[in-house]
Amino acid sequence: MTLARISCFVFALLVVTMGQACAAVFYPSHFTLANGMQVVVVPNHLSPVVSQMVWYKVGSADETPGKSGLAHYLEHLMFRGTANVGPGEFSKIIAAQGGKDNAFTSRDYTVYYEEVAVDRLPMIMQMEADRMQNLRIMKETAEPELKVVLEERQQRTDNSPQGRFIEKLQGRFMPGHPYGRPIIGWKKEVERLSVSDARKFYETYYAPNNAIVIVSGDVKVEDVVSLAAATFGRVPKRDVPPRRAFRPAGKVGEETFVYRDARIEQAEILWRFEAPSYATQKEGNAYAYEVLAEALDAGEVGLLYKKLVMDLGIASEVGAGYDPDARGDADLTIAVSLRPGQSYKKLQDALRATLHDIAEKGIDPKSVDDAKRRLRRAAIFAREGLAVPGHAFGMALTTGSLVSDVEDWPDRIDAVSVDEVNGALREMVAAKRQVMGALLPSSRASALKGRKGASGLLRGAKAK
Amino acid sequence: MKKILIFVLAWMVVFSAAAHALDVQEVVGKKSGVKAWLVEDHKLPIIALRLAFQGGSEQDAADKQGLAVLTMDALTQGAGPYGAAAFQQQLADRSISMAFSAGRDELEGGVKCLTADKAVAFELLRLALTRPRFESWDIERLRAQQLSGIRHQFSDPKWQARFALYSQIFAGHPYSQRRLGTTETLKALTRDDVKDFAARHLARDTVTVAVAGDISAEALAEALDRIFMGLPAKAQLNAVSDVPDFGETPSVLVRREGTQTDLLFALSGPKRDDPDYYAVEIANYILGGGGFSSKLMQELRDSKGLTYGISTDVAPSQHVGLILGHAAVANAKTGEALDVIRSTMRRLYGEEPSVRDVDAAKDFLTGSMPLALTSTEKIAALLVAMQRENLGRDYLDRYNGLIRGVTAADIARVLERYFNPDKMALVAVGKPEGAVFSITRDLAKE
Numbered sequence: 001m002t003l004a005r006i007s008c009f010v011f012a013l014l015v016v017t018m019g020q021a022c023a024a025v026f027y028p029s030h031f032t033l034a035n036g037m038q039v040v041v042v043p044n045h046l047s048p049v050v051s052q053m054v055w056y057k058v059g060s061a062d063e064t065p066g067k068s069g070l071a072h073y074l075e076h077l078m079f080r081g082t083a084n085v086g087p088g089e090f091s092k093i094i095a096a097q098g099g100k101d102n103a104f105t106s107r108d109y110t111v112y113y114e115e116v117a118v119d120r121l122p123m124i125m126q127m128e129a130d131r132m133q134n135l136r137i138m139k140e141t142a143e144p145e146l147k148v149v150l151e152e153r154q155q156r157t158d159n160s161p162q163g164r165f166i167e168k169l170q171g172r173f174m175p176g177h178p179y180g181r182p183i184i185g186w187k188k189e190v191e192r193l194s195v196s197d198a199r200k201f202y203e204t205y206y207a208p209n210n211a212i213v214i215v216s217g218d219v220k221v222e223d224v225v226s227l228a229a230a231t232f233g234r235v236p237k238r239d240v241p242p243r244r245a246f247r248p249a250g251k252v253g254e255e256t257f258v259y260r261d262a263r264i265e266q267a268e269i270l271w272r273f274e275a276p277s278y279a280t281q282k283e284g285n286a287y288a289y290e291v292l293a294e295a296l297d298a299g300e301v302g303l304l305y306k307k308l309v310m311d312l313g314i315a316s317e318v319g320a321g322y323d324p325d326a327r328g329d330a331d332l333t334i335a336v337s338l339r340p341g342q343s344y345k346k347l348q349d350a351l352r353a354t355l356h357d358i359a360e361k362g363i364d365p366k367s368v369d370d371a372k373r374r375l376r377r378a379a380i381f382a383r384e385g386l387a388v389p390g391h392a393f394g395m396a397l398t399t400g401s402l403v404s405d406v407e408d409w410p411d412r413i414d415a416v417s418v419d420e421v422n423g424a425l426r427e428m429v430a431a432k433r434q435v436m437g438a439l440l441p442s443s444r445a446s447a448l449k450g451r452k453g454a455s456g457l458l459r460g461a462k463a464k
Numbered sequence: 465m466k467k468i469l470i471f472v473l474a475w476m477v478v479f480s481a482a483a484h485a486l487d488v489q490e491v492v493g494k495k496s497g498v499k500a501w502l503v504e505d506h507k508l509p510i511i512a513l514r515l516a517f518q519g520g521s522e523q524d525a526a527d528k529q530g531l532a533v534l535t536m537d538a539l540t541q542g543a544g545p546y547g548a549a550a551f552q553q554q555l556a557d558r559s560i561s562m563a564f565s566a567g568r569d570e571l572e573g574g575v576k577c578l579t580a581d582k583a584v585a586f587e588l589l590r591l592a593l594t595r596p597r598f599e600s601w602d603i604e605r606l607r608a609q610q611l612s613g614i615r616h617q618f619s620d621p622k623w624q625a626r627f628a629l630y631s632q633i634f635a636g637h638p639y640s641q642r643r644l645g646t647t648e649t650l651k652a653l654t655r656d657d658v659k660d661f662a663a664r665h666l667a668r669d670t671v672t673v674a675v676a677g678d679i680s681a682e683a684l685a686e687a688l689d690r691i692f693m694g695l696p697a698k699a700q701l702n703a704v705s706d707v708p709d710f711g712e713t714p715s716v717l718v719r720r721e722g723t724q725t726d727l728l729f730a731l732s733g734p735k736r737d738d739p740d741y742y743a744v745e746i747a748n749y750i751l752g753g754g755g756f757s758s759k760l761m762q763e764l765r766d767s768k769g770l771t772y773g774i775s776t777d778v779a780p781s782q783h784v785g786l787i788l789g790h791a792a793v794a795n796a797k798t799g800e801a802l803d804v805i806r807s808t809m810r811r812l813y814g815e816e817p818s819v820r821d822v823d824a825a826k827d828f829l830t831g832s833m834p835l836a837l838t839s840t841e842k843i844a845a846l847l848v849a850m851q852r853e854n855l856g857r858d859y860l861d862r863y864n865g866l867i868r869g870v871t872a873a874d875i876a877r878v879l880e881r882y883f884n885p886d887k888m889a890l891v892a893v894g895k896p897e898g899a900v901f902s903i904t905r906d907l908a909k910e
Contacts, residue, residue: 047837091756098831122475147769159724266615300552316612377559386838
């Protein structure tokens with residue numbers, strides 16, 4: 001650490017209770033290899049272990065229409081063998097080293113990650129570099145894997161009323177937009193994905209100049225950079241097509257909808273509003289939205305909880321979620337669970353009235369201050385998490401933000417004013433793009449009418 | 465892979481892992497007599513304390529199911545001079561996390577804070593444990609939340625499977641009871657019930673404590689006295705017996721609309737203090753605990769694409785040892801999946817696993833230990849478990865030896881004793897095809 005960094009760190013420790021902090025969260029080192037691959041290193045000496053995350057700048061939003069689910073399918077195929085590692089062997093080898101590994105696909109990125117004892121870092125880095133260029137996609141393994149993907153869709157969505165509800169909500173929220181379709185893909189399109197589709201996608205997007213590796217753990221920066229150069233650095237760069245700019249999503253049709261299913265016992269309401277992402281924000285207002293979400297949510301001291309759960313007793317749980325790490329527009333979603341014995345229509349009315357009321361009166365300075373302080377402190381606790389820097393830098397660098405945006409985050413939150421938070425709230429409540437969905441148990445009446453979303457009791461009986 | 469290994473050898477010197485022994489101290493509060501294990505770590509200004517009181521939801525009377533959970537949730541809803549909102553505000557203002565819950569065998573909880581806030585955090589913990597207010601209005605709100613939780617359970621096929629299974633294999637034992645309660649029992653709980661439960665179960669002689677992070681042994685000893693001195697010296701627990709071995713158990717189908725069937729199966733397993741426990745962990749890893757490396761995953765997912773995931777776990781409780789397995793499969797494929805599960809188990813049961821498989825299991829179990837120690841909270845939680853299971857302060861140092869010391873004969877013995885597929889208790893939730901079940905039930909809805 002340089003002298004400047006050390007005194008900054010000490011300063012942060014001493015003055016953390018005074019609410020001032022240096023611009024720093026994880027103290028990363030950031031490099032770019034000759035072939036364009038980005039490397040971020042965050043030392044953390046709490047335990048002799050290391051987390052490695054490889055983030056590819058491609059996700060479901062980059063799929064061509066008609067081939068939804070391809071990014072996620074390829075994620076599965078990345079475990080099905082390379083020239084050097086047999087099908088299914090990747091995870092077995094990591095496990096034999098006492099490590100954990102997995103992957104996930106999102107709209108704007110696909111991520112592969114491992115956690116192992118630090119002396120295994122050369123192995124896992126070489127293995128990721130290997131499957132970045134040497135993946136073998138073959139019919140014998142690709143076809144059963146497609147079945148697994150369909151089973152996964154069954155489990156998460158088709159067989160889950162909550163899953164189907166969320167899929168419907170998002171589809172209505174951003175019709176005709178890549179973010180409006182499910183990451184796992186529409187069933188009919190996934191069924192038709194071919195081996196050559198997967199190969200083309202791999203060859204197009206999986207290149208070192210389209211990826212970032214983030215290593216966090218019991219390491220020295222210089223060692224990791226040398227290792228990265230000797231592994232990822234040897235993968236030839238490729239021409240990757242520029243990411244398509246998003247066309248605006250279609251208009252929202254019905255702003256309110258109801259989804260019923262006999263398997264649902266606990267009614268819930270989700271209210272989704274358009275909100276800026278870090279990429280689409282105007283004058284940095286995404287930070288105001290973050291403070292807003294924290295003030296509205298915040299466990300039992302959140303404004304919505306206090307009104308809907310404590311005062312009115314009409315909800316049993318409330319939450320608000322907002323994730324500004326996206327290439328396109330993001331959303332702020334409020335989720336409320338109906339208190340048993342209450343009517344969902346009353347809850348909907350109370351929710352609307354409460355939010356409009358808060359927007360009109362404005363959130364008070366103390367609540368804004370409290371929210372800002374909680375967010376800044378969360379950054380201190382985050383330093384303990386092994387894979388937290390991996391997520392923070394990965395989400396940032398794949399969606400158009402910089403390493404410095406992550407490190408400056410506490411200061412930017414601190415700079416948000418009460419007026420900005422209330423401006424964000426008024427803008428959000430008045431947004432044209434908003435959808436409220438209610439997930440409800442089905443009544444006997446609606447089941448007999450054979451309404452869509454009901455468990456299919458009627459249809460099932462007839463099919464026999 | 466050879467290419468990769470050659471490469472790796474060249475880098476071994478650079479990334480060698482230093483031997484990292486966790487220094488576990490025992491700290492005793494002189495006045496209260498309460499003991500705690502401590503791992504000091506001053507790299508970050510964070511402290512995590514975890515605790516557990518003996519006796520969880522198994523302490524609920526049959527007509528008071530849900531009481532342990534309700535009581536523990538109520539501890540942070542107003543204590544001492546603070547009402548619920550004020551207490552929560554105190555926590556939120558300093559980003560102190562405090563939460564309590566009730567498991568089957570113990571009442572758990574803890575607090576996590578920045579070093580600068582430890583005096584306040586410990587004082588709030590003292591109040592929550594010794595002076596909870598249990599105001600009626602707050603209990604009503606918690607009751608409503610718990611009722612929501614019960615309703616969520618009804619729509620969760622995994623919960624439906626567990627409930628059906630435990631009703632069978634734990635019939636007549638408190639373990640067959642519902643931790644959150646039934647709609648009826650939860651609605652009948654009173655404020656007096658809650659006060660009584662807390663008074664009987666939160667005591668100094670049944671608490672286990674562990675702390676990790678930025679605090680010295682001296683400071684912790686003082687804090688232990690301040691936090692726990694106000695608790696009664698002795699708890700009053702209901703005696704709970706061990707669960708008798710479940711013999712032949714009829715298979716159960718719980719009918720549920722949908723496209724998939726959830727399968728849950730159980731075998732008798734070792735308790736935590738069984739000398740063969742480590743051999744069972746290894747055998748289980750090979751069968752279904754080893755994620756993508758396990759036999760069950762290879763057969764069901766990799767080669768036949770029948771499921772997105774199948775796993776088995778060694779799941780001991782204080783009064784019973786269990787091995788539990790779960791998979792979700794398409795309705796039409798259930799018969800086939802069950803056949804593959806049984807034949808995979810039978811193969812393992814009948815033959816000795818290969819040296820390669822045993823070594824891979826041992827490699828994983830020993831190699832993954834450091835991953836359990838990556839935060840103050842995780843370390844503190846592990847130390848509580850180590851104390852409750854009487855594993856000794858040097859357990860982490862002995863662990864590798866315990867695993868490596870398991871022999872082929874040990875594994876053969878435990879496979880014979882525990883992994884017989886004919887002794888499996890089975891529940892399916894869904895609309896399975898191709899399989900026959902002895903009992904058919906509807907979903908639990910109360």
